[in-house]
Amino acid sequence: MSSISADALQVLALIVALALAYRPLGDYMAAVYSSKEHLRAERWIYRCVGADPDREMRWPAYLRGVLAFSLVSVLFLYLLQRVQNHLPGSLGFAAVTPQQAFNTAASFVTNTNWQSYSGESTMGHVVQTGGLAVQNFVSAAVGIAVAIALVRGFARSRTGELGNFWADLVRTTVRILLPLAFLAAIVLVACGAIENFGNWHDVTTLSGAHQGMPVGGVASQESIKELGTNGGGFFNANSAHPFENPSAFTNLFEIFLILVIPFSLTRTFGRMVGSIKQGYAILAAMGIIWLGFVVLMSWTEYAHPGAALQAAHAAMEGKEQRFGVGSSSLFATSTTLTSTGAVDAFHSSFTAFGGGLTLLSMMLGEIAPGGTGSGLYGMLIMAVIAVFIAGLMVGRTPEYLGKKIGGREIKFAACYILITPAVALVFTAIAMALPTPVHSALNPGAHGFSEVLYAYTSAANNNGSAFAGLNANTDWFNTTTGIATLLGRFLPMVFVLALAGSLGQQQPVPVGAGTLRTEKPLFAALLVGAVLIITGLTYFPALALGPIAEGLS
Amino acid sequence: MSLSSQSLRGTLRVTWAAFRALLVLTVVTGVIYPLAVFGVAQTAFHSGANGSPVRADGRVVGSALLGQSFDLPGKPGTPDPQWFQPRPSAAGTGYDTRASGASNLGPTNPALTKLIDSRRAQVAAFNHVAPSQVPPDAVTASGSGLDPDISPAYAKIQVDRVAAARHLSPAEVAHLVAAHTDGRQLGFMGEPTVNVLQLNVALNALKG
Amino acid sequence: MTTATPIRSQLPQGDGNPGQGQGPGRVGAGVFDPVQLWRSLPDALRKLDPRVMVKSPVMFVVEIGSVLTTVFAFDTPGQWFGWAIAVWLWLTVIFANLAEAVAEGRGKAQADTLRKAKTDTVARRLVGDAEEQVPGTDLRIGDLVVCEAGDVIPGDGDVVEGVASVDESAITGESAPVIRESGGDRSAVTGGTKVLSDRIVVKITTRPGETFIDRMIGLVEGAARQKTPNEIALNILLASLTVVFLLAVVTLQPFAIYAHAEQTMIVLVALLVCLIPTTIGALLSAIGIAGMDRLVQRNVLAMSGRAVEAAGDVSTLLLDKTGTITLGNRQAAAFVPVPGTTAAELADAAQMSSLADETPEGRSVVVLAKEKFGLRERHQGELAGAEWVPFTAQTRMSGVDVDGRKVRKGATGSVVAWVHERGGTVPADAQRLTDEISQAGGTPLLVAVEDASGARVLGVIHLKDVVKEGMRERFDELRRMGIRTVMITGDNPLTAKAIADEAGVDDFLAEATPEDKMALIRREQAGGKLVAMTGDGTNDAPALAQADVGVAMNTGTSAAKEAGNMVDLDSNPTKLIEIVEIGKQLLITRGALTTFSIANDVAKYFAIIPAMFAVAYPGLDKLNVMHLHSPQSAILSAIIFNALIIVALVPLALRGVRYRPMSADRMLRRNLAIYGVGGLIAPFLGIKLIDLLITLIPGIR
Secondary structure (H helix, E strand, O other), X not given: OOHHHHHHHHHHHHHHHHHHHHHHHHHHHHHHHHOOOOOHHHHHHHHHHOOOOOOOOEHHHHHHHHHHHHHHHHHHHHHHHHOHHHOOOOOOOOOOOHHHHHHHHHHHHOOOOOOOOXXXXXXXXXXXXXXXXXXXXXXXXXXXXXXXHHHHHHHOOOOOEOOOHHHHHHHHHHHHHHHHHHHHHHHHHHOOOOXXXXXXXXXXXXXXXXXXXXXXXXXHHHHHHHHOOOOOOOOOOHHHOOOOOOOHHHHHHHHHHHHHHHHHHHHHXXXXXXXXXXXXXXXXXXXXXXXXXXXXXXXXXXXXXXXXXXXXXXXXXXXXXXXXXXXXXXXHHHHHHOOOOOOOEOHHHOOHHHHHHHHHXXXXXXXXXXXXXXXXXXHHHHHHHHHHHHHHOOOOOOEEOOEEOOHHHHHHHHHHHHHHHHHHHHHHHHHHHOOOHHHHOOOOXXXXXXXXXXXXXXXXXXXXXXXXXXXXXXXXXXXXXXXHHHHHHHHHHHHHHHHHHHHHOOOOOOOOOOOOOOOOHHHHHHHHHHHHHHXXXXXXXXXXXXXXXHHHO | OOHHHHHHHHHHHHHHHXXXXXXXXXXXXXXXXXXXXXXHHHHHOHHHHOOOEEEEOOEEEEEOOOOOXXXXXXXXXXXXXXXXXXXXXXXXXXXXXXXXXXOOOOOOOHHHHHHHHHHHHHHHHHHOOOHHHXXXXXXXXXXXXOOOEEOHHHHHHHHHHHHHHHOOOHHHHHHHHHHOEEOOEOOOEOOOEEEHHHHHHHHHHHHO | OXXXXXXXXXXXXXXXXXXXXXXXXXXXXXXXXXXXXXXXXXXXXXXXXXXXXXOOHHHHHHHHHHHHHHHHHHHOOOOHHHHHHHHHHHHHHHHHXXXXXXXXXXXXHHHHHHHHHOOOOEEEEEEOOEEEEXXXXXXXXXXXXXXEOOOEOXXXXXXXEOEEEEEOHHHHOOOOOXXXXXXXXXXXXXXXXXXXXXXXXXXXOOOOOOOHHHHHHHHHHOOOOOOOHHHHHHHHHHHHHHHHHHXXXXXXXXXXXXXXXXXXXXXXXXXXXXXXXXXXXXXXXXXXXXXXXXXHHOOEEEOOHHHHHHHHHOOEEEEEOEOOOEEEEEEEEEEEEOOOOOHXXXXXXXXXHHOOOXXXXXXXXXXXXXXXXXXXXXXXXXXXXXXXXXXXXXXXXEEEEEOOEEEEEEEHHHHHHHHHHOOOEOOHHHHHHHHHHHHOOOEEEEEEEEEOOEEEEEEEEEEEEXXXXXXXXXXXXXXXXXXXXXXXXXXXXXXXXXXXXXXXXXXXXXXXXXXXXXXXXXXXXXXXXXXXXXXOOHHHHHHHHHOOEEEEEOOOOHHHHHHOOEEEOOOOOOHHHHHHHHHHHHHHHHHHHHHHHHHHHHHHHHHHHHHHHOOOOHHHHHHOOOOOOOHHHHHHHHHXXXXXXXXXXXXXXXXXXXXXXXXXXXXXXXXXXXXXXXXXXXXXXXXXXXXXXXXHOOOOO
16 A cells, blocks of 8 residues: 555544544533533532532633633642652652743643653653643643633523633543543553653663663653643653654554544534534534645655755655654644644654644644634634624624624634734744844754744644754743743633623524524635634745745745 | 722632642542553553563563664664664664654755765665665654664665675575564554564574 | 705615615715715825824824835935835825715715705794794703794704694705694604794704704714724724734844845835735725715615614514505405396496595595406596585495485495495395405405395405505515514404415514514514614604614604604605615625735735745745736735725725625625635736736836
């Protein structure tokens, strides 16, 4: 079988697996957020927290919960790294420096998981498992909770109540992420991912040299790293590392884990707003973009333009033999179109257009299908914008899911789409204007610019992957990317929740023949167009000086 | 009570709840969950959970999943013709498990072109084949720097050189390579591979 | 007004697409005269004042850009490029202002004529029994003023005493005088109108300066124009897109410097102006003004733009049966004879008996007899010795006694009584026929005769409400647009249902009281629907206020006019449908031009980006798919296109995008194809063409 047809089969198998999971998982999640019952374990947790899970919150209260929890998380994770040398199981690693600890804490709490450190030489067992892995769970849960609050805003009428943050956080963790992550971790460990809490020890290799044997609770973190679209590698090589991602099968399985919750959330959305078809329309828009990018990426990677890749006869620099070009393209597209940022091959060595596609994927706002929760709310915001423009063209005040999109709603949506480009571009511009940051770039010319642009795009969009040639462990990059992740995560959440509150108060408008049908294919196509044009255009000048210039030279 | 002290009190209350929530969730997802995975892993998948160790001559010589260098003893960086050679590695000085990673050199970076050209020349000369016969994986560094595999094509061009160095018949070595060549998983996942360490362990066993 | 406004609103029947604004007799609504551009130029220049510009964030940015480029052009005076860009940027701003000025200018002419009507009047105020002369501007609410023939009514108010004919042409453009009388639903008078006969006492209900005519002037001038909710929302979106692109351009310079391709300020401003949505930003306010203007041209005054937008969203229309759905009076539809009588005999008798009946019903019987049986209308003088019995409300019968034969026609009860008086009997068949007609929603009239054979009933005339021509099609259209029509009538449910079925309305409210109407509106609104209705009476006022779009008839009471958010000067209830269409058209025009504006950006990128960076990265010249002549001509072409497209679209903005009733889905598909895909392609052609023309200019090649 040729590589290409094998890759096509891989994509097909992935789609089938996602399709099989779509209904049960989507419906299950909808049931989780609609349920009135509490599990015994959950009751125990609520008692510990001291929160009443049945108390409805309006958007400011919900937001306060999100922000307080995230703030506490940043502080806790920061402290944990700062005192690492005093912790048991530290593997002899020193305390993490203040800038790097801040960067890492901000990055993991915001579901970015950008890493300016190398896992195998920086983090001990306790920080990895009790700090970073925990944020892998809860940052994903916070994202989903906010998305569910927005969905409730659409689904509910004449109330500003969006649910209870603590209940959503705990249920997401306990009922959705934990069981799935556990099963996935077992699958990974069965395929060779390691799970132990021993100490590094050297072995004498066959040729008589010495090689250290890595240790750690890798499988348990790897599963939630993908499932929660976190992406922070246990090791520096991330999912290219054989202990994180041992085989072509685990590779496909990890891609499945990355995509399954974000895609299935559209079903949850459809269920909760009372129209499965509305969910399908969002799914279709996400799916079209995802598949289109997979095809483009595979095409350019197989074509391997670029002098060095031509010299190598294939775009295999930075790619693993067991994955090859096809699986790596699939992974790269999936990880940047979600907020994952895990990599099984290194984007910096991709073809110029391939690297450009990973950049563009993030620039679109990571909404196809996007991060856990953040993908859904990001796409719904774009849907609001698309409805606003297209809705006018059918001669009515635009409405989406029966909710009118008026001044308030468009203000929140417009602020949302403003933030990430602003953060990404302004930080990149400052970095480029200053004399020193540019020295962090490994490659010369347009590619060097792409490295800096990639760093801030990744941080602002909470992706976490990198054009890893950039030496990001400098005070400048640790501080600025850390700030960028925080701004890129929480400011949008403010507007999402405000929008949810505003929508929830509305009385829905019944659907009639004069209503723009947002569940139809035409709307899905329109949404794709709006995403590509409105967000794509913002970045086009920057892309022209980065990957496009590199690719066309 | 003034409004600001009221809101301050509210903020403190929610922050305190957040702190307790973080602690309890840390216990659940940071202690109970990894221990559960650990328990199952160590019971049911002991070898894999501990790094898939490979034994030769009665001792552990590495991990089936991690590539390693096969250089001349005491001459790091100089490949030993007796062994099948892995891909170039950007991890440290080569296959350093404490510094996994890729070169990150860009596709149009002249330094990378130069590196690839020189690798091609070196591999071709080392294996006495034409430069055009050298496959891509032989001249490119992997993502992890710990890639345990090479392509069947790269294994194939090394057969004659290894056989000559070990005074074995090329057919015998070629047979060994074939036995250690894995196709795509389930026929369509990933690329065909040859695990270098396991091939070399088998090679080592032949001699003995 | 009559002279200044060549627009006559036409009767809606027979006009399939009144929203198009292009039909015959719809002068001015859609026609755009290029001379208007020239005439509005001074206004456009006045609007360059930054304090005015700042209201449109997009164009304000362009203005700042114009200033910057001008300054930089001075800096390097030898370079034609900087000057060319500066000039075209200024033109872009002026074109935008021109669009608004033209839209406003069309209202100004109307306002001027209105002002003439509002000459300073002298009011004759009643103080006790005495009269005093005061200026009209000194009147207060509650003052009583006397107006006699020849007087101009000094302010808005209600007639509290007397009846007069009033010339309201200053407001409505209708020259026929109307009757205004105290009490009832025709008591409201408007300041500025003229009493033609008799004497009335008017109680002033509005403060000077806030009268109907004042508000009307404000409205048509656009002076009182407030941004509508949707316009505000769109402005927010446009402003945020502007900020995004501003950031994209501002941050570009450090990137360019790194690439050794530092850009001049002029080029960066050019890029920014090309990217921000100038097309819609320039035309947005013109679209809104023109929308109001289209209503004014149909003689409808909207008290707020909000109401016009709401009209587009209406999903339930409450229409009064009489005058809106039906012609307003019942007409003879059939002659149904009793057994033993032929239809021709019946028709003859019916015609004879109706000649003395001047009511519309009576006339319709004569007309039907002529149509169906070719019976020529006889005149009362033709029959010698005939004794005519005219129809009166007391007898409820009419007829004629001639040649010893007495023929009568009238209400069932009256005619039955008449027959019985004369010793005749009414056959059971007649009773059955009248019942059947009643049940079908019609009104039966009995025809009886007394001659040598005695008094007897000949048959029944079937009177029914006649639904206006084309109403069914109209309602079908509305249904396709997603609008439900509910007929409101005082008729009994049976009659109401029959007419509702015939007219094709979706629902009806029979024996409707004002409270029922109110309840219906509330019910619809509770379901999230927007309701539009018309009304004229004081008892309609609460419902008019409750409805999202309440159109008061100008003939109605001032209470009704206060309660509604629109006034129809023609007092034509069918116009509600047109109002809905205008509302929709307004929103569609905004959406279409926004889409067009954003889609335009793609082509502009392909012109400007290679022009900016191909020097540093020659590969980027591959993006120059239009093969533009030089970097400078490429950037200039994009800027010129950007400016000219505004002027090119002014007529569309003023006229509104063509609107046809169709489902939302089809409409979206159509408009997306035209304005979305068209917006992608058009600038590629336009920019290329302009580039070709620029290269023809000597000294530039």
